[in-house]
Amino acid sequence: MIARACWIAFWIFIGVGTAAIQIDRQSRYEPGLAEFVPKPARAFSQRHILVDALRDNDRAKAVEHARTLVARRPMPAEHLRLLSLAQLQAGQLEESSYSIQLAARRGWRDRPSQSTMLELALAARDQPEAARRFAALFVRGGGERTEMQELAERVFGPESDEARQVFAQIVAGADRWHRVFLGRAPLIFPPEALVDITERASASGARFDCQRLREASRRVERREQGRGGALLAAGRGC
Template sequence: MIAGIAWRAALVGIALVTFGVQLDRQTRRTPAIAESVPEALRSAAQLPVAADALAGDDPDRALAEAERLVRRRPLPAEHLRLLAQAQFAAGQVDKSALSIQYAAQRGWRDPLAQESMLRLALEAGDAPEAARRYAALFLRRDTADALLEELGPPVLAEAGGEGRTTLASIVGGGQRWHSQFLNRGARVMPSDAFVEIIAATAAKGTRYDCRLLRQAQRALSARDEAAGTRLSAIVDEQC
């Protein structure tokens, strides 16, 4: 009889754990139920719990939940970035700066981490690093044009400077994103920097699609007629 009770209790325990694990997985689709997952079983659920805590007014709780998130799932860059935000809110500025650097190194696709690193690079006067982070943001189609317009001038301010030469080397070495560079750059980049980068890459042998290059020239001319005229000369040489 005792063995039967123990067996049924074990089955109930297994069922509860299974239910908790399934509930945890469901939070990927329904984050609102994250708090319903038992704390000991939270994996996927810990991210919305930590994010919710960060949005609240208790920085100590936010920090504790973010630290728990990183302990359980240390690899995603988004988790380290959330930890950095919680550390900053809790007054741990130095730790926050270190965490955001780790996040940016680990996940080039995390836009907030890249933006943070870009701003840190600008503050440190590291133009090449700022340009690399700008390129990472530029390549993300969901990065707002307004953000690229805001960050472009400080990153690419100096004619012939390290920011522009670094971005030119990235553009020249990445044929797969030439179309995105031409299309988006004509809209959001400082016009003189855009023309300089195209001229520098073309001088080193980069060949652009003529149809896209002409489209970029027309779009740029609508913003800056003088820059459009300079780009027109490059179009004539290439096409």
């Protein structure tokens, strides 16, 4: 009799657990279901619980929920970014800074994390780090063109020798970068900085496709007369 009761209880437990997991997974698409997921089963739903706490400015709860989210789903960089935000709201500045650095290191494709690190690098006047973070945003694509143009102006302005050198080395480091750089940079970079970076990349061993370089020079010429020819000259060998 006892064995039978234990067997029934076991299957009830399995059924309830399975249902909780299914509701948790469905909460990805229907956030309203998150509150119905039992705490031990929260994974996807934990993010919604955290976001609600952040919206309500419940600082202590937000940090607690964020830590739980990172513990249960540590891989997405977004979760570390949310932890950083919760810590920032709670006044935990050092912890917040550490969390956003981890998020940016783990998620090169997580645009908000990279944007935050770029702003921190600019504030610290760390040109090499700013160039690397800009590179992460640049190669990821997306974002408003005007936003990227403004960032490029700030990162690669007239006094940005170190930033330009670091970015040129990144461009020179892989053939894929040659294509991406010539395709996007003429629409984003200040023309003078674009010519300078291209020349530095060429000096570091980059060999640009001549047809792509000519197309890029025409785009630059439309933005600033005379710079198109300078870009062609900077891409040595074409």
